[in-house]
Amino acid sequence: xxxxxxxxxxxxxxxxxxxxxxxxxxxxxxxxxxxxxxxxxxxxxxxxxxxxxxxxxxxxx
Numbered sequence: 123x124x125x126x127x128x129x130x131x132x133x134x135x136x137x138x139x140x141x142x143x144x145x146x147x148x149x150x151x152x153x154x155x156x157x158x159x160x161x162x163x164x165x166x167x168x169x170x171x172x173x174x175x176x177x178x179x180x181x182x183x
Contacts, residue, residue, distance in 0.1 A: 126163040129181040130171060131156065143174050150174075 132152040136144045150170055151159045160183065161167045171180060 127160045127183040128163045128167065128171070129158055129160050129183050131158040131179040131181075132177060133179045134177040136177065139174070139177065143177070146170050146173050147177065152178075 130150055130152065132147065132155055135155060136147050139147070150161065163182070171178060
């Protein structure tokens with residue numbers, strides 16, 4: 123499962139988000155709007171994405 127990757131893009135601003143949601147976005151490695159990162163497709167990454175899915179766009183690579 124760790125050999126698969128997911129591409130995560132920050133599509134909405136974290137200005138109105140809760141402090142917990144801001145920390146999750148930062149922990150994913152996202153800082154700027156429309157920034158894209160690739161992360162391994164693990165349960166931990168999927169859990170973090172699930173908490174802020176309304177701010178992100180996710181693609182499986």
